[in-house]
Amino acid sequence: MDAYTGVVYPLVLVACAVLAVVGLLTLALPRLHRVLKLTAPVAYVAAGAQVVAVLLLLFSGIEADMILAIGYLIASVALLALLGIGRLGTPEAAAGDPDPNRPVLSTEQVARVDAAAAVIVAIALAVVSWRILIILENAA
Amino acid sequence: MNPVARISLIVAYAVLALAALGRSSYQISTKLSEAPVPYLISGVSAALYLVIAIALWRRWAGTALVGTAVELLGVLTVGTLGYIESSWWPDETVWTGYGSAYGWVPLLLPVVALVLLVRERTARAAASSTPEVAR
Numbered sequence: 001m002d003a004y005t006g007v008v009y010p011l012v013l014v015a016c017a018v019l020a021v022v023g024l025l026t027l028a029l030p031r032l033h034r035v036l037k038l039t040a041p042v043a044y045v046a047a048g049a050q051v052v053a054v055l056l057l058l059f060s061g062i063e064a065d066m067i068l069a070i071g072y073l074i075a076s077v078a079l080l081a082l083l084g085i086g087r088l089g090t091p092e093a094a095a096g097d098p099d100p101n102r103p104v105l106s107t108e109q110v111a112r113v114d115a116a117a118a119v120i121v122a123i124a125l126a127v128v129s130w131r132i133l134i135i136l137e138n139a140a
Numbered sequence: 141m142n143p144v145a146r147i148s149l150i151v152a153y154a155v156l157a158l159a160a161l162g163r164s165s166y167q168i169s170t171k172l173s174e175a176p177v178p179y180l181i182s183g184v185s186a187a188l189y190l191v192i193a194i195a196l197w198r199r200w201a202g203t204a205l206v207g208t209a210v211e212l213l214g215v216l217t218v219g220t221l222g223y224i225e226s227s228w229w230p231d232e233t234v235w236t237g238y239g240s241a242y243g244w245v246p247l248l249l250p251v252v253a254l255v256l257l258v259r260e261r262t263a264r265a266a267a268s269s270t271p272e273v274a275r
Contacts, residue, residue, distance in 0.1 A: 067166065067170075068166060071162050071166060072162075074162075075158060075159065075162055078158060079155065079158075082151055082154070082155070085147070085151060086147075089143070089147065101197060101198055101199050103143040103146065103147065105143055105144075109143055109144050112144040113143075113144050113147045113148065116144065116147070116148035116151065117147075117148070117151050120148070120151050120152050120155055121155075123243060123245075124155045124159070127159075127242065127243065
């Protein structure tokens with residue numbers, strides 16, 4: 001439990017903060033898109049570490065609400081799919097899709113969409129992690 | 141609507157739908173009898189978020205406008221009732237405390253969406269009336 005509260009949870013929060021800050025900066029300055037792309041793997045690593053740590057805790061006999069905790073873990077992984085969602089709006093990606101509602105974005109718009117998604121994912125991931133912490137603390 | 145704003149709204153509503161759907165399906169399936177009203181309201185909010193996300197994607201402007209208006213009304217009603225009649229709410233909903241458990245996003249999001257949707261509607265109405273004026 002100490003490893004989770006002392007290392008993994010702070011790591012997730014720091015990753016979320018970095019993602020949110022870089023996302024906000026990229027919204028204002030789309031040329032920072034390259035930096036944003038570099039921060040996405042940090043979020044993957046943090047979320048992955050959280051999944052491993054929480055699963056280890058849950059299966060080590062801690063009496064937490066397992067369904068709820070695993071539900072939040074799945075949500076934390078599902079959120080990551082939204083990072084870099086702007087790539088779906090590139091002309092190349094849209095060309096192969098007959099859906100008329102699919103937007104075709106310029107390079108700058110792709111950067112801004114990725115930035116907005118990063119901010120939203122960062123906030124949601126931080127909230128999900130906080131919820132997991134509460135579940136684990138209540139059980140400890 | 142600006143495509144960046146539209147996709148950002150879709151992403152935000154998809155995340156809220158995921159959160160509300162997970163929360164309400166767990167509450168409804170495991171402890172509905174403990175607090176039926178709050179849990180069912182959470183279920184309704186989850187369905188609403190999903191409908192709005194799909195409406196924004198499919199460009200169903202009317203559905204999105206009505207959905208966000210209903211959502212804002214729901215957040216304001218549940219939030220206010222939570223303070224003046226707290227005995228009615230044995231447990232929290234997504235909209236309790238005006239969505240405070242979700243960083244007040246459930247309150248802010250429909251306001252932003254409504255502003256963007258109404259602006260789009262106004263711009264479209266102005267664009268369609270311009271040729272008639274010219275004639």
